[in-house]
Amino acid sequence: MKTRSVSGIESIFSQGGRLVLWVLAVGLLIATTLPAMAQTYRLAPGDRILVQIIVLNNQSYVGTVDTAGDLRLPYLGTHQAANKTLDELAQEIALSVAGRQIQSVRDGVTSVIVLDEKDIFLDIETYRPVTVVGAVASPGRVDFVPGLSARAAIGSAGGTALAGQTERVDQLANFRTRQAELRETEAWLAAELWRMDVLLSGASSSSPIEGDFQIAADRLDEKDIEGLRELIDGARGALEREQQDNEAKLALTQKRVTFLETALEQFTTASEIEEERLQDILQLSDRGLVTANALDNAREGALNASSRLLTTQADLAAAERELQSLVIEKQGLQEDFDQTLRDERARFERDFDEAKARLNSLNRELALGTLTDDDEVLAELTFLLHRQTRGGEVTIEILPSELLKPGDVIEVLVSYN
Numbered sequence: 056m057k058t059r060s061v062s063g064i065e066s067i068f069s070q071g072g073r074l075v076l077w078v079l080a081v082g083l084l085i086a087t088t089l090p091a092m093a094q095t096y097r098l099a100p101g102d103r104i105l106v107q108i109i110v111l112n113n114q115s116y117v118g119t120v121d122t123a124g125d126l127r128l129p130y131l132g133t134h135q136a137a138n139k140t141l142d143e144l145a146q147e148i149a150l151s152v153a154g155r156q157i158q159s160v161r162d163g164v165t166s167v168i169v170l171d172e173k174d175i176f177l178d179i180e181t182y183r184p185v186t187v188v189g190a191v192a193s194p195g196r197v198d199f200v201p202g203l204s205a206r207a208a209i210g211s212a213g214g215t216a217l218a219g220q221t222e223r224v225d226q227l228a229n230f231r232t233r234q235a236e237l238r239e240t241e242a243w244l245a246a247e248l249w250r251m252d253v254l255l256s257g258a259s260s261s262s263p264i265e266g267d268f269q270i271a272a273d274r275l276d277e278k279d280i281e282g283l284r285e286l287i288d289g290a291r292g293a294l295e296r297e298q299q300d301n302e303a304k305l306a307l308t309q310k311r312v313t314f315l316e317t318a319l320e321q322f323t324t325a326s327e328i329e330e331e332r333l334q335d336i337l338q339l340s341d342r343g344l345v346t347a348n349a350l351d352n353a354r355e356g357a358l359n360a361s362s363r364l365l366t367t368q369a370d371l372a373a374a375e376r377e378l379q380s381l382v383i384e385k386q387g388l389q390e391d392f393d394q395t396l397r398d399e400r401a402r403f404e405r406d407f408d409e410a411k412a413r414l415n416s417l418n419r420e421l422a423l424g425t426l427t428d429d430d431e432v433l434a435e436l437t438f439l440l441h442r443q444t445r446g447g448e449v450t451i452e453i454l455p456s457e458l459l460k461p462g463d464v465i466e467v468l469v470s471y472n
Contacts, residue, residue: 098136098144099443099462100124101183101405106131106148110174111159117180122401130157131175138445145177182461186409187212188416189467190436196409199461205438206455208465215436215467230417237414238274244407246271250283251400255393260287294392301385308378315371322364329353329360416466439466 098104100120106128107115118128124137126144131152136144149172159168184196185208192213197203209215249268253260261284264272272280336353339345440453441464459465 095140096179096182096461097138097140098126098179099183100137100401101462102136103180104128104136104141104144105178105180107176107178108170108174109176110168110170111157112161121398122404130155130170141177141179145175148177149173149175185459185461186412186464187467188413188464189439190215190469191467194413194416199459203459204455205440205453205457205459205465208459209438209455209467215469234414234417237410237417241407241410241414242271242274244403244410246275246280246283247403248400248407250287251396251403253287254290255396255400260284260291294388297388298385301381301388305378305381305385308374308381312371312374312378315367315374319364319367319371322360322367326357326360326364329357333357412464416468419468435470437468437470439468440464441466 098120100122102120104118104120104126105115106118108130111130116129118126120126120136124135125133126136127133128148131148134144134148134151139147152170152175153172155170156167157170159166182199185199185203186196187208188194191209192215194212197208197211245268246264249264249271252258252268253262264280333353333356336345336350340347340350438453438455438457439450440457440459441448441450442460443462
């Protein structure tokens, strides 16, 4: 097996002039890659999209493409974003919202604004991160920027960790510690995913932990599991209290609406009577049969009745709006609760998959005998690229100069002869 020289690379980058040229070249590469990538890159779950609505004083919002491939934005609704370029998504949103009326509140004044397709501007705020696992100092996620190479990503993860460069016993202890930490992290993430599933499915909090979540029951203390069951009951209790509060407000508001409807009928009748009385007195006044004081009293009575009628109409309209708002809130309580759980579950799934990949890589290195007491062995690094495509995941061996895409996973393996 061939041995790759690390010292040769170090000597190249130790020369100041060549390092400057390398930095300038990377900067030029990023500058030329950015516009091209924005046009051809197809969005995927995890990408964060910045949207500006120019007509709303250039207000900007950030939305994340969720696991279903949807992008949810204020005023603009929900749109399927996965597998579309930014231009395609922008065109779709612009066409769908053109002519839409939205309410804008500024300095306490509410106004209606009609959206135009030229009012919407989209950009990618952050791409999905790249994940680096295997024989590196700090495995984990690395922020993606256009022009990111495998070498740069590995450098951001602390660089490669060749077993022969450190004391064997210390490294073995470090591997074992990392393995124990990853196993505990994996178990806790599995436990959280179980908690999300129980809440979403409506199952009892006393349900056994089994199936894909069994590692949580195997590795965590019973006290920890009981704590999760209490969290499930607590979340359901909080939702139930919100629902009960909403029901109480609904009942009280409904009573108010009924009372105002009755009052409105009475004031309508009273207003009609007072108006008829005024007309009668006006006729008598024309014939000189009533005093001016009686005429003034009739006018005041009609005015008061009309004022009470208008006030009651306004109060009834306000109460009906409040009732409608409470009905909408009632319908949304469970939906909002479930959506929050789904978003939280998606985040735990990503963390769980990452922890599992890192643990599998670490276990594979240990199983292949990466750590040995033989000081004569020579180490060689292999760089694997795992990339999701429409047809599934592909894995290929690459050079450190390979340019990456958002969501790529770089695995650094160490082998010995």
